[in-house]
Amino acid sequence: MDAIAVRGGRPLRGTIRVGGAKNAALPILCATLLSDGESLLRNVPGLRDIDTTSALLGFLGRDVTVAVPEVRVAAATREARPEAPYELVRQMRASVLVLGPLLARYGRAKVSLPGGCAIGARPIDQHLKGLEALGATIEVSHGYVIAKAGRLRGAEIVFDLPTVTGTENLLMAAALAKGRTTLINCAREPEVEELARVLNKMGARVEGAGTTTIHVTGADELEPFDHAVVSDRIEAGTFMAAVGAAGGDVLLENAPLEDLEPVIVKLRHAGLFIEREGSHVRVVREGPLRAVDVTTAPHPGFPTDMQAQLMAMMCVAEGRCVLTETIFENRFMHVPELCRMGADIEIRNNTAFVQGVKSLSGASVMATDLRASASLIIAGLVAEGETTVRRVYHLDRGYERIEVKLAGAGAQIERVRLEGPP
Ligand code: EPZ
Numbered sequence: 001m002d003a004i005a006v007r008g009g010r011p012l013r014g015t016i017r018v019g020g021a022k023n024a025a026l027p028i029l030c031a032t033l034l035s036d037g038e039s040l041l042r043n044v045p046g047l048r049d050i051d052t053t054s055a056l057l058g059f060l061g062r063d064v065t066v067a068v069p070e071v072r073v074a075a076a077t078r079e080a081r082p083e084a085p086y087e088l089v090r091q092m093r094a095s096v097l098v099l100g101p102l103l104a105r106y107g108r109a110k111v112s113l114p115g116g117c118a119i120g121a122r123p124i125d126q127h128l129k130g131l132e133a134l135g136a137t138i139e140v141s142h143g144y145v146i147a148k149a150g151r152l153r154g155a156e157i158v159f160d161l162p163t164v165t166g167t168e169n170l171l172m173a174a175a176l177a178k179g180r181t182t183l184i185n186c187a188r189e190p191e192v193e194e195l196a197r198v199l200n201k202m203g204a205r206v207e208g209a210g211t212t213t214i215h216v217t218g219a220d221e222l223e224p225f226d227h228a229v230v231s232d233r234i235e236a237g238t239f240m241a242a243v244g245a246a247g248g249d250v251l252l253e254n255a256p257l258e259d260l261e262p263v264i265v266k267l268r269h270a271g272l273f274i275e276r277e278g279s280h281v282r283v284v285r286e287g288p289l290r291a292v293d294v295t296t297a298p299h300p301g302f303p304t305d306m307q308a309q310l311m312a313m314m315c316v317a318e319g320r321c322v323l324t325e326t327i328f329e330n331r332f333m334h335v336p337e338l339c340r341m342g343a344d345i346e347i348r349n350n351t352a353f354v355q356g357v358k359s360l361s362g363a364s365v366m367a368t369d370l371r372a373s374a375s376l377i378i379a380g381l382v383a384e385g386e387t388t389v390r391r392v393y394h395l396d397r398g399y400e401r402i403e404v405k406l407a408g409a410g411a412q413i414e415r416v417r418l419e420g421p422p
Contacts (some may be wrong), residue, residue: 154179247403
Protein backbone atom coordinates (compact mmCIF):
# COMPACT_ATOMS: atom_id res chain seq x y z
CA MET A 1 0.00 0.00 0.00
CA ASP A 2 1.40 3.38 -1.00
CA ALA A 3 2.09 6.10 1.55
CA ILE A 4 3.66 9.52 1.37
CA ALA A 5 6.67 10.23 3.58
CA VAL A 6 7.56 13.87 4.15
CA ARG A 7 10.25 15.45 6.31
CA GLY A 8 9.31 18.91 7.52
CA GLY A 9 11.24 22.09 8.10
CA ARG A 10 12.18 23.22 4.62
CA PRO A 11 10.58 26.26 2.94
CA LEU A 12 9.27 25.72 -0.58
CA ARG A 13 11.16 27.37 -3.42
CA GLY A 14 10.66 26.81 -7.13
CA THR A 15 7.90 26.46 -9.72
CA ILE A 16 4.83 24.22 -9.49
CA ARG A 17 2.51 23.57 -12.42
CA VAL A 18 -1.20 23.48 -11.66
CA GLY A 19 -3.11 20.85 -13.63
CA GLY A 20 -6.58 20.77 -15.14
CA ALA A 21 -9.61 21.01 -12.85
CA LYS A 22 -10.85 17.60 -11.68
CA ASN A 23 -14.30 18.93 -10.79
CA ALA A 24 -14.67 20.49 -14.23
CA ALA A 25 -13.32 17.51 -16.17
CA LEU A 26 -15.71 15.02 -14.54
CA PRO A 27 -19.02 16.63 -15.65
CA ILE A 28 -17.54 17.50 -19.07
CA LEU A 29 -16.59 13.86 -19.65
CA CYS A 30 -20.16 12.87 -18.74
CA ALA A 31 -21.43 15.47 -21.23
CA THR A 32 -19.86 13.42 -24.05
CA LEU A 33 -22.86 11.08 -23.64
CA LEU A 34 -25.08 13.86 -25.06
CA SER A 35 -23.51 13.53 -28.50
CA ASP A 36 -22.79 10.50 -30.69
CA GLY A 37 -19.64 12.07 -32.13
CA GLU A 38 -16.04 11.79 -31.00
CA SER A 39 -15.05 14.35 -28.35
CA LEU A 40 -11.62 15.38 -27.11
CA LEU A 41 -10.88 16.88 -23.71
CA ARG A 42 -7.43 18.43 -23.18
CA ASN A 43 -5.50 19.54 -20.05
CA VAL A 44 -6.99 16.61 -18.15
CA PRO A 45 -5.09 15.63 -14.97
CA GLY A 46 -3.94 12.05 -14.38
CA LEU A 47 -6.24 11.12 -11.49
CA ARG A 48 -8.10 8.07 -10.20
CA ASP A 49 -11.39 9.89 -10.61
CA ILE A 50 -10.63 10.45 -14.30
CA ASP A 51 -9.86 6.75 -14.72
CA THR A 52 -13.07 5.83 -12.89
CA THR A 53 -15.15 8.14 -15.09
CA SER A 54 -13.51 6.73 -18.21
CA ALA A 55 -14.26 3.19 -17.05
CA LEU A 56 -17.86 4.19 -16.43
CA LEU A 57 -18.23 5.69 -19.92
CA GLY A 58 -16.76 2.48 -21.32
CA PHE A 59 -19.32 0.43 -19.39
CA LEU A 60 -22.06 2.65 -20.81
CA GLY A 61 -20.91 1.82 -24.34
CA ARG A 62 -18.46 4.58 -25.27
CA ASP A 63 -14.82 3.69 -25.93
CA VAL A 64 -12.50 6.07 -24.07
CA THR A 65 -8.77 6.60 -24.61
CA VAL A 66 -7.06 8.15 -21.59
CA ALA A 67 -3.68 9.60 -22.60
CA VAL A 68 -3.38 12.48 -20.13
CA PRO A 69 -3.47 15.36 -20.57
CA GLU A 70 -5.85 14.21 -23.34
CA VAL A 71 -8.96 12.04 -23.02
CA ARG A 72 -10.73 11.02 -26.21
CA VAL A 73 -14.28 9.63 -26.15
CA ALA A 74 -14.88 7.74 -29.40
CA ALA A 75 -18.03 8.11 -31.45
CA ALA A 76 -20.89 5.90 -30.37
CA THR A 77 -20.74 2.67 -32.35
CA ARG A 78 -22.22 0.14 -29.94
CA GLU A 79 -25.74 0.06 -28.53
CA ALA A 80 -25.65 2.15 -25.34
CA ARG A 81 -26.19 0.39 -22.03
CA PRO A 82 -27.56 3.26 -19.88
CA GLU A 83 -26.72 1.59 -16.57
CA ALA A 84 -24.14 2.75 -14.00
CA PRO A 85 -23.48 -0.14 -11.59
CA TYR A 86 -22.84 0.13 -7.86
CA GLU A 87 -19.33 -1.29 -8.28
CA LEU A 88 -18.34 1.82 -10.25
CA VAL A 89 -20.55 4.45 -8.62
CA ARG A 90 -19.38 3.54 -5.09
CA GLN A 91 -15.82 4.43 -6.13
CA MET A 92 -16.83 7.94 -7.08
CA ARG A 93 -20.03 9.75 -6.12
CA ALA A 94 -19.69 12.07 -9.10
CA SER A 95 -20.77 9.09 -11.25
CA VAL A 96 -24.28 10.41 -10.59
CA LEU A 97 -23.42 12.98 -13.29
CA VAL A 98 -24.25 10.38 -15.98
CA LEU A 99 -27.90 10.38 -14.89
CA GLY A 100 -28.93 13.61 -16.63
CA PRO A 101 -27.10 12.92 -19.92
CA LEU A 102 -28.34 9.29 -20.15
CA LEU A 103 -31.92 10.32 -19.52
CA ALA A 104 -31.75 13.17 -22.02
CA ARG A 105 -30.02 11.12 -24.74
CA TYR A 106 -31.57 7.65 -24.32
CA GLY A 107 -34.78 8.29 -22.38
CA ARG A 108 -33.78 5.82 -19.69
CA ALA A 109 -31.12 5.37 -17.02
CA LYS A 110 -30.39 3.01 -14.19
CA VAL A 111 -27.78 4.54 -11.89
CA SER A 112 -26.73 3.27 -8.49
CA LEU A 113 -27.44 5.65 -5.66
CA PRO A 114 -24.03 7.06 -4.78
CA GLY A 115 -24.51 6.56 -1.07
CA GLY A 116 -22.75 8.70 1.45
CA CYS A 117 -19.05 9.18 1.81
CA ALA A 118 -16.61 10.08 4.56
CA ILE A 119 -17.62 13.74 4.62
CA GLY A 120 -21.38 13.39 4.64
CA ALA A 121 -24.66 11.78 3.56
CA ARG A 122 -24.45 13.46 0.14
CA PRO A 123 -28.14 13.07 -0.92
CA ILE A 124 -29.22 13.61 -4.53
CA ASP A 125 -32.84 14.61 -3.95
CA GLN A 126 -32.35 17.90 -5.81
CA HIS A 127 -31.03 16.08 -8.87
CA LEU A 128 -34.08 13.77 -8.92
CA LYS A 129 -36.65 16.51 -8.31
CA GLY A 130 -35.20 18.54 -11.17
CA LEU A 131 -35.27 15.60 -13.59
CA GLU A 132 -38.89 14.88 -12.66
CA ALA A 133 -39.73 18.52 -13.41
CA LEU A 134 -38.28 17.93 -16.91
CA GLY A 135 -40.73 15.07 -17.38
CA ALA A 136 -38.85 12.02 -16.12
CA THR A 137 -40.44 9.33 -13.98
CA ILE A 138 -38.05 8.36 -11.23
CA GLU A 139 -38.17 5.22 -9.13
CA VAL A 140 -35.66 4.37 -6.42
CA SER A 141 -35.38 0.71 -5.56
CA HIS A 142 -32.73 -1.75 -4.43
CA GLY A 143 -30.17 1.03 -4.22
CA TYR A 144 -30.70 2.20 -7.78
CA VAL A 145 -32.31 5.20 -9.41
CA ILE A 146 -34.41 3.97 -12.32
CA ALA A 147 -35.41 6.86 -14.57
CA LYS A 148 -37.51 6.89 -17.73
CA ALA A 149 -38.63 9.70 -20.01
CA GLY A 150 -39.79 10.46 -23.50
CA ARG A 151 -38.22 13.66 -24.88
CA LEU A 152 -37.51 15.82 -21.82
CA ARG A 153 -39.40 19.11 -21.81
CA GLY A 154 -38.08 22.46 -20.60
CA ALA A 155 -39.37 23.60 -17.20
CA GLU A 156 -38.82 26.12 -14.41
CA ILE A 157 -36.86 24.52 -11.56
CA VAL A 158 -35.93 26.02 -8.19
CA PHE A 159 -33.19 24.25 -6.21
CA ASP A 160 -33.88 24.14 -2.45
CA LEU A 161 -30.16 24.84 -1.99
CA PRO A 162 -27.22 25.40 -4.32
CA THR A 163 -25.81 22.06 -5.41
CA VAL A 164 -22.81 21.87 -7.77
CA THR A 165 -23.42 18.47 -9.37
CA GLY A 166 -27.18 19.00 -9.09
CA THR A 167 -26.86 22.14 -11.21
CA GLU A 168 -24.54 20.29 -13.61
CA ASN A 169 -26.85 17.27 -13.98
CA LEU A 170 -29.80 19.51 -14.78
CA LEU A 171 -27.78 21.64 -17.22
CA MET A 172 -26.85 18.54 -19.19
CA ALA A 173 -30.41 17.15 -19.15
CA ALA A 174 -31.90 20.52 -20.20
CA ALA A 175 -29.37 20.82 -23.05
CA LEU A 176 -31.30 18.13 -24.99
CA ALA A 177 -34.76 18.94 -23.60
CA LYS A 178 -37.41 20.43 -25.87
CA GLY A 179 -37.78 24.17 -25.26
CA ARG A 180 -36.46 26.42 -22.55
CA THR A 181 -35.49 25.53 -18.99
CA THR A 182 -34.93 28.03 -16.20
CA LEU A 183 -32.83 26.86 -13.24
CA ILE A 184 -33.10 29.02 -10.14
CA ASN A 185 -30.87 29.03 -7.05
CA CYS A 186 -28.03 27.41 -9.01
CA ALA A 187 -24.51 26.75 -7.79
CA ARG A 188 -22.16 29.48 -9.06
CA GLU A 189 -18.90 27.50 -8.92
CA PRO A 190 -16.46 28.10 -11.81
CA GLU A 191 -16.78 24.42 -12.75
CA VAL A 192 -20.48 25.02 -13.53
CA GLU A 193 -19.48 27.87 -15.86
CA GLU A 194 -16.90 25.63 -17.53
CA LEU A 195 -19.53 22.95 -18.23
CA ALA A 196 -21.84 25.60 -19.67
CA ARG A 197 -19.05 26.73 -22.05
CA VAL A 198 -18.78 23.16 -23.33
CA LEU A 199 -22.56 22.71 -23.69
CA ASN A 200 -22.65 25.92 -25.74
CA LYS A 201 -19.84 24.57 -27.93
CA MET A 202 -22.00 21.45 -28.41
CA GLY A 203 -24.95 23.51 -29.68
CA ALA A 204 -27.09 24.11 -26.61
CA ARG A 205 -27.80 27.68 -25.55
CA VAL A 206 -26.88 28.19 -21.89
CA GLU A 207 -27.10 31.73 -20.48
CA GLY A 208 -26.33 32.92 -16.95
CA ALA A 209 -23.95 30.19 -15.79
CA GLY A 210 -21.99 31.53 -12.82
CA THR A 211 -25.07 33.34 -11.54
CA THR A 212 -27.95 31.92 -9.49
CA THR A 213 -30.31 31.80 -12.49
CA ILE A 214 -29.44 29.90 -15.66
CA HIS A 215 -31.54 29.69 -18.83
CA VAL A 216 -31.08 26.72 -21.16
CA THR A 217 -32.56 26.38 -24.62
CA GLY A 218 -32.30 22.71 -25.52
CA ALA A 219 -31.21 21.42 -28.92
CA ASP A 220 -32.57 18.45 -30.88
CA GLU A 221 -29.04 17.14 -31.30
CA LEU A 222 -25.68 18.09 -29.83
CA GLU A 223 -22.26 18.11 -31.49
CA PRO A 224 -19.09 16.62 -30.00
CA PHE A 225 -16.46 18.99 -28.66
CA ASP A 226 -12.72 19.66 -28.52
CA HIS A 227 -12.04 21.53 -25.30
CA ALA A 228 -9.15 22.31 -22.95
CA VAL A 229 -10.35 22.27 -19.34
CA VAL A 230 -9.58 25.15 -16.97
CA SER A 231 -6.91 24.92 -14.27
CA ASP A 232 -7.78 23.45 -10.91
CA ARG A 233 -8.44 26.26 -8.42
CA ILE A 234 -8.45 23.87 -5.45
CA GLU A 235 -5.12 22.32 -6.42
CA ALA A 236 -3.71 25.85 -6.78
CA GLY A 237 -5.16 26.85 -3.41
CA THR A 238 -3.68 23.73 -1.85
CA PHE A 239 -0.18 24.72 -2.99
CA MET A 240 -0.74 28.27 -1.72
CA ALA A 241 -1.65 26.85 1.72
CA ALA A 242 1.49 24.67 1.55
CA VAL A 243 3.64 27.79 1.05
CA GLY A 244 1.73 29.47 3.88
CA ALA A 245 2.55 26.64 6.25
CA ALA A 246 6.11 25.81 5.18
CA GLY A 247 7.13 29.32 4.16
CA GLY A 248 9.02 30.09 0.97
CA ASP A 249 8.64 31.66 -2.44
CA VAL A 250 6.91 29.67 -5.19
CA LEU A 251 5.77 30.42 -8.73
CA LEU A 252 2.51 28.66 -9.62
CA GLU A 253 2.15 28.00 -13.35
CA ASN A 254 -1.43 28.01 -14.77
CA ALA A 255 -3.02 29.08 -11.46
CA PRO A 256 -6.57 30.47 -11.97
CA LEU A 257 -6.27 33.63 -9.82
CA GLU A 258 -9.76 34.97 -10.56
CA ASP A 259 -11.58 31.82 -9.41
CA LEU A 260 -9.61 31.76 -6.18
CA GLU A 261 -10.48 35.26 -4.93
CA PRO A 262 -12.20 34.16 -1.66
CA VAL A 263 -9.19 32.00 -0.77
CA ILE A 264 -6.55 34.54 -1.79
CA VAL A 265 -8.10 37.31 0.32
CA LYS A 266 -7.94 35.09 3.42
CA LEU A 267 -4.38 33.93 2.68
CA ARG A 268 -3.23 37.53 2.25
CA HIS A 269 -4.81 38.39 5.63
CA ALA A 270 -2.80 35.47 7.06
CA GLY A 271 0.42 37.03 5.81
CA LEU A 272 1.00 35.59 2.34
CA PHE A 273 2.05 37.66 -0.67
CA ILE A 274 0.07 36.46 -3.72
CA GLU A 275 0.33 38.32 -7.01
CA ARG A 276 0.28 37.53 -10.71
CA GLU A 277 3.74 37.71 -12.33
CA GLY A 278 3.36 37.29 -16.09
CA SER A 279 1.72 33.94 -16.74
CA HIS A 280 2.53 32.75 -13.21
CA VAL A 281 1.21 33.53 -9.76
CA ARG A 282 3.90 34.23 -7.16
CA VAL A 283 3.18 33.03 -3.62
CA VAL A 284 5.50 34.13 -0.81
CA ARG A 285 5.39 33.72 2.96
CA GLU A 286 8.45 34.91 4.80
CA GLY A 287 7.09 36.81 7.76
CA PRO A 288 4.79 35.64 10.57
CA LEU A 289 1.70 33.58 9.77
CA ARG A 290 -1.42 35.12 11.32
CA ALA A 291 -4.59 33.30 12.39
CA VAL A 292 -7.66 34.12 10.26
CA ASP A 293 -11.30 33.11 10.83
CA VAL A 294 -13.08 31.33 7.94
CA THR A 295 -16.61 30.10 7.31
CA THR A 296 -17.09 27.90 4.26
CA ALA A 297 -19.92 28.77 1.84
CA PRO A 298 -21.06 28.10 -1.71
CA HIS A 299 -19.07 30.06 -4.33
CA PRO A 300 -18.18 32.90 -4.22
CA GLY A 301 -17.72 32.16 -0.53
CA PHE A 302 -14.69 30.34 0.88
CA PRO A 303 -14.76 26.85 -0.68
CA THR A 304 -15.33 23.86 1.59
CA ASP A 305 -12.71 22.02 -0.50
CA MET A 306 -10.05 24.34 0.96
CA GLN A 307 -11.10 24.09 4.62
CA ALA A 308 -8.83 21.20 5.59
CA GLN A 309 -5.79 22.69 3.86
CA LEU A 310 -6.30 26.07 5.52
CA MET A 311 -6.69 24.38 8.90
CA ALA A 312 -3.31 22.68 8.53
CA MET A 313 -1.77 26.09 7.90
CA MET A 314 -3.60 27.64 10.86
CA CYS A 315 -2.15 24.96 13.19
CA VAL A 316 1.17 26.83 13.15
CA ALA A 317 -0.17 30.39 12.83
CA GLU A 318 0.20 33.00 15.56
CA GLY A 319 -3.04 33.24 17.49
CA ARG A 320 -6.38 31.48 17.57
CA CYS A 321 -8.89 31.16 14.76
CA VAL A 322 -12.39 29.81 14.23
CA LEU A 323 -13.12 27.63 11.19
CA THR A 324 -16.79 26.91 10.51
CA GLU A 325 -17.86 24.24 8.00
CA THR A 326 -21.35 24.91 6.67
CA ILE A 327 -21.52 22.63 3.60
CA PHE A 328 -20.86 19.08 4.83
CA GLU A 329 -21.75 17.57 8.18
CA ASN A 330 -18.59 15.57 8.71
CA ARG A 331 -15.66 17.35 7.16
CA PHE A 332 -13.36 17.52 10.20
CA MET A 333 -11.87 14.02 10.02
CA HIS A 334 -8.41 15.48 9.46
CA VAL A 335 -8.62 17.05 12.95
CA PRO A 336 -7.79 13.98 15.10
CA GLU A 337 -4.84 13.22 12.82
CA LEU A 338 -3.58 16.82 13.02
CA CYS A 339 -3.90 16.65 16.82
CA ARG A 340 -1.73 13.53 16.81
CA MET A 341 0.93 15.78 15.25
CA GLY A 342 0.60 18.22 18.16
CA ALA A 343 -2.04 20.58 16.79
CA ASP A 344 -4.31 22.33 19.31
CA ILE A 345 -7.81 22.06 17.84
CA GLU A 346 -11.15 21.82 19.60
CA ILE A 347 -14.36 20.96 17.73
CA ARG A 348 -17.81 22.08 18.75
CA ASN A 349 -20.50 20.95 16.27
CA ASN A 350 -19.53 22.36 12.85
CA THR A 351 -16.89 24.71 14.23
CA ALA A 352 -13.18 24.10 14.85
CA PHE A 353 -11.24 26.35 17.25
CA VAL A 354 -7.57 26.26 16.27
CA GLN A 355 -4.89 27.60 18.62
CA GLY A 356 -1.61 28.02 16.75
CA VAL A 357 1.35 26.11 18.22
CA LYS A 358 5.08 26.72 17.85
CA SER A 359 5.64 23.46 16.01
CA LEU A 360 4.06 20.19 14.97
CA SER A 361 5.78 16.84 15.31
CA GLY A 362 5.94 14.33 12.49
CA ALA A 363 3.87 11.18 12.95
CA SER A 364 2.31 8.29 11.08
CA VAL A 365 -1.19 9.49 10.13
CA MET A 366 -4.19 8.19 8.19
CA ALA A 367 -5.88 9.93 5.28
CA THR A 368 -9.67 9.69 5.39
CA ASP A 369 -10.78 11.67 2.33
CA LEU A 370 -9.33 13.66 -0.52
CA ARG A 371 -8.81 17.07 1.02
CA ALA A 372 -7.95 15.66 4.46
CA SER A 373 -5.03 13.88 2.75
CA ALA A 374 -3.74 17.18 1.42
CA SER A 375 -4.14 18.73 4.85
CA LEU A 376 -1.92 16.06 6.42
CA ILE A 377 0.76 16.54 3.79
CA ILE A 378 0.77 20.30 4.41
CA ALA A 379 1.16 19.63 8.13
CA GLY A 380 4.00 17.22 7.37
CA LEU A 381 5.82 19.91 5.40
CA VAL A 382 6.13 22.00 8.54
CA ALA A 383 6.32 19.30 11.24
CA GLU A 384 9.59 18.36 12.94
CA GLY A 385 10.79 14.98 11.76
CA GLU A 386 9.03 12.58 9.40
CA THR A 387 5.33 12.24 8.71
CA THR A 388 3.95 9.20 6.91
CA VAL A 389 0.50 9.69 5.39
CA ARG A 390 -1.22 6.34 4.79
CA ARG A 391 -4.20 5.48 2.52
CA VAL A 392 -3.00 7.89 -0.15
CA TYR A 393 -5.45 6.37 -2.60
CA HIS A 394 -7.70 9.14 -1.28
CA LEU A 395 -5.09 11.68 -2.37
CA ASP A 396 -4.61 10.17 -5.83
CA ARG A 397 -8.29 10.74 -6.59
CA GLY A 398 -7.76 14.48 -6.87
CA TYR A 399 -4.03 15.34 -6.90
CA GLU A 400 -1.72 14.30 -9.73
CA ARG A 401 1.68 13.25 -8.33
CA ILE A 402 1.54 15.88 -5.59
CA GLU A 403 4.71 14.49 -4.04
CA VAL A 404 6.61 15.02 -7.30
CA LYS A 405 5.32 18.58 -7.65
CA LEU A 406 6.24 19.46 -4.06
CA ALA A 407 9.65 17.77 -4.31
CA GLY A 408 10.24 19.94 -7.38
CA ALA A 409 9.84 22.95 -5.08
CA GLY A 410 12.36 21.67 -2.55
CA ALA A 411 10.20 19.58 -0.22
CA GLN A 412 11.68 16.39 1.21
CA ILE A 413 8.79 14.17 0.18
CA GLU A 414 8.44 10.82 -1.57
CA ARG A 415 5.97 8.01 -2.22
CA VAL A 416 6.86 4.84 -0.30
CA ARG A 417 5.48 1.30 -0.37
CA LEU A 418 4.42 0.09 3.09
CA GLU A 419 3.95 -3.56 3.97
CA GLY A 420 1.12 -4.65 6.21
CA PRO A 421 -2.37 -3.23 6.61
CA PRO A 422 -3.11 0.18 5.03
C1 EPZ B 1 -19.25 19.10 -5.45
O1 EPZ B 1 -19.87 18.03 -4.77
C2 EPZ B 1 -17.77 18.76 -5.52
N1 EPZ B 1 -17.59 17.52 -6.27
C3 EPZ B 1 -17.22 18.61 -4.11
O2 EPZ B 1 -15.82 18.40 -4.24
C4 EPZ B 1 -17.45 19.92 -3.35
O3 EPZ B 1 -17.00 19.77 -2.03
C5 EPZ B 1 -18.95 20.27 -3.36
O4 EPZ B 1 -19.42 20.32 -4.73
C6 EPZ B 1 -19.24 21.61 -2.71
O5 EPZ B 1 -18.53 22.61 -3.36
C7 EPZ B 1 -17.62 17.58 -7.63
O6 EPZ B 1 -17.84 18.62 -8.23
C8 EPZ B 1 -17.39 16.28 -8.36
P1 EPZ B 1 -23.18 19.76 -3.51
P2 EPZ B 1 -21.49 17.92 -4.75
O7 EPZ B 1 -24.26 19.01 -4.19
O8 EPZ B 1 -22.05 18.45 -5.99
C9 EPZ B 1 -26.44 19.06 -0.18
C10 EPZ B 1 -13.77 17.45 -3.72
O9 EPZ B 1 -13.13 17.46 -2.66
N2 EPZ B 1 -27.24 18.41 -1.23
O10 EPZ B 1 -22.84 21.13 -4.00
O11 EPZ B 1 -21.82 16.51 -4.36
C11 EPZ B 1 -25.18 18.29 0.17
O12 EPZ B 1 -25.46 17.31 1.15
C12 EPZ B 1 -15.26 17.18 -3.70
O13 EPZ B 1 -13.28 17.69 -4.86
C13 EPZ B 1 -28.54 18.00 -0.95
O14 EPZ B 1 -29.03 18.14 0.18
O15 EPZ B 1 -21.85 18.89 -3.56
C14 EPZ B 1 -24.27 19.38 0.70
O16 EPZ B 1 -24.58 19.62 2.05
C15 EPZ B 1 -15.74 16.81 -2.32
N3 EPZ B 1 -29.29 17.43 -1.93
C16 EPZ B 1 -24.67 20.61 -0.11
O17 EPZ B 1 -25.95 20.30 -0.69
C17 EPZ B 1 -28.80 17.25 -3.21
O18 EPZ B 1 -29.54 16.74 -4.08
C18 EPZ B 1 -23.73 20.97 -1.24
O19 EPZ B 1 -23.47 19.76 -1.95
C19 EPZ B 1 -27.47 17.68 -3.47
C20 EPZ B 1 -26.72 18.26 -2.49
